[in-house]
Amino acid sequence: MQHVFLTHLKERRLKLTPQRRLILDVFLGLRRHVSAEELYALIQKKDPSIGQATVFxxxxxxxxxxxxxxxxxxxxxxxxxxxxxxxxxxICTRCGAIREFRSESIEREQEKIAIAHGFALSAHRMELFGLCNVCPKGSRS
Amino acid sequence: MQHVFLTHLKERRLKLTPQRRLILDVFLGLRRHVSAEELYALIQKKDPSIGQATVFxxxxxxxxxxxxxxxxxxxxxxxxxxxxxxxxxxICTRCGAIREFRSESIEREQEKIAIAHGFALSAHRMELFGLCNVCPKGSRS
DNA sequence: ATCCTAATTGATAATGATTATCAACCGATG
DNA sequence: CATCGGTTGATAATCATTATCAATTAGGAT
Structure with missing residues (x-):
């Protein structure tokens, strides 16, 4: 995985700095979604000298x-x-919980739709919103 | 359509001001996506006294x-x-063109997925990215 | 029609996230 | 190990959006 990053750097004559290595490691060590700001906070704990511009x-x-x-x-x-x-x-609209899924049948359908509209598909984003099973259904907000 | 808005205002004891009426009319008159800023520019042409905070x-x-x-x-x-x-x-990733579509079969599948994960679905967002049929396929950027 | 009160407005300051700037620094290549 | 161009951190700048606030006004009650 890090190999991909190193290759990318070399291809573009970019440099592997300690900051980038640390950020990469911390990021890959996480198993969840992070904002640049959250990541910055985590990075700070390991090396307080790193600026947040660098994280961005x-x-x-x-x-x-x-x-x-x-x-x-x-x-x-x-x-x-x-x-x-x-x-x-x-995504749970109440507690913010995030579950991941993948549906081959939906993706096949997406491809059909793209073709019907003359598009050459390269990516997609799909998010389903609702209440998860630990959040109460009846009360409001 | 405007009826919905008027009802909403009454329910919450909010007021129907000329500014709101104008913004509603201009907005509904459009057949495309607009940012608050674009809409503000359009509103300005009709009534330059309206501030953009009001549009937001x-x-x-x-x-x-x-x-x-x-x-x-x-x-x-x-x-x-x-x-x-x-x-x-x-959405065309090159020219930004937007086509709308709707797929009943995808939505049925989404519902199945939500149930399988114990979610009560309330909404979703799906965006497909690719090149539209008027954009060249070969060259880059 | 007139009052009253709470909602609304416009101008502007403030915020939050991200990006640009720039001098000092440093990794990679020869 | 010298050079050069990429990188860094601090900070200012930007962009979209939200908060503030005195002045205004819609809408129900009188």
């Missing part, structure tokens, strides 16, 4: 390298997650 | 009333569109 820049770089992908989740701020196998999200 | 506030209100819905499109800024029948989007 590095996350952009990780996305370009294909190591991370930015999911439009997380309200106003961009959230990132390691770019594993493609998947979509189920 | 009104769009929020229109969403609450169910007259408008905010689509996560439009890069950094929130985009709005009249809340017609539900639909999803096909």
């Amino acid at each position: 820049r590095s996350m952009k770089l990780l996305v370009e390298a294909g190591v991370a992908q930015s999911s439009g989740l997380g309200g106003r701020s961009i959230c990132y997650e390691p770019n594993r196998k493609h998947h979509d999200h189920l | 506030r009104s769009m929020k209100l229109l969403v609450e009333a169910g007259v408008a819905q905010s689509s996560g499109l439009g890069g950094r800024s929130i985009c709005y569109e009249p809340n017609r029948k539900h639909h999803d989007h096909l």
Whole structure:
């Protein structure tokens, strides 16, 4: 996984700095979605000298390298997650819980739709919103 | 359609001001996605005395009333569109063209997935990205 | 029609997330 | 190990959006 990042750096004559290595490691060590800000806080614990501009820049770089992908989740701020196998999200509108899923049949259907409209599909995003099974159904907010 | 908005106002003891009426009319007159900023520019042409804070506030209100819905499109800024029948989007990654579609079979599948995960679905967002049929396929960027 | 009160407005300041700037620094290549 | 171009951290700038607040006004009651 880190190999992908190193290759990307070399291809573009970019440099592997200790900051980037740390950010990459911490990010890949997580198993959840993080915002740049959350990640910055985690990074700070390991090396307080790293600035948050560097974290923002590095996350952009990780996305370009294909190591991370930015999911439009997380309200106003961009959230990132390691770019594993493609998947979509189920999001609880009350507690914010996120479940991942993947549906081959939906993806086949998406492909059909794209073709019908003359599009050559390259990616998609799908998010389902609702109440999860631990959140009460009756009361409001 | 405007009826929905008027009802919403009354229910909450909110007031129908000339500003809100104008914003509602201009917004519903459009057949495309608009950002609050674009809408503000259009509103300005009809009544330059309206401030953009009012446009932001009104769009929020229109969403609450169910007259408008905010689509996560439009890069950094929130985009709005009249809340017609539900639909999803096909977006050209090169020229930005947006096509709307709706798939009953995908929605049935989404419902199945939600149930399997113990979720009670209330909404979803789906965006397909690719190249449209007028954009060249070969060259890059 | 007139009052009253709470909602609304416009201008502006404030916020939050992200990006640009820039001098000092440093990784990679030869 | 010198050079050069990429990188860093601090900070200012930007962009979209929200909060503040005095002045205004819609809408129900009188």
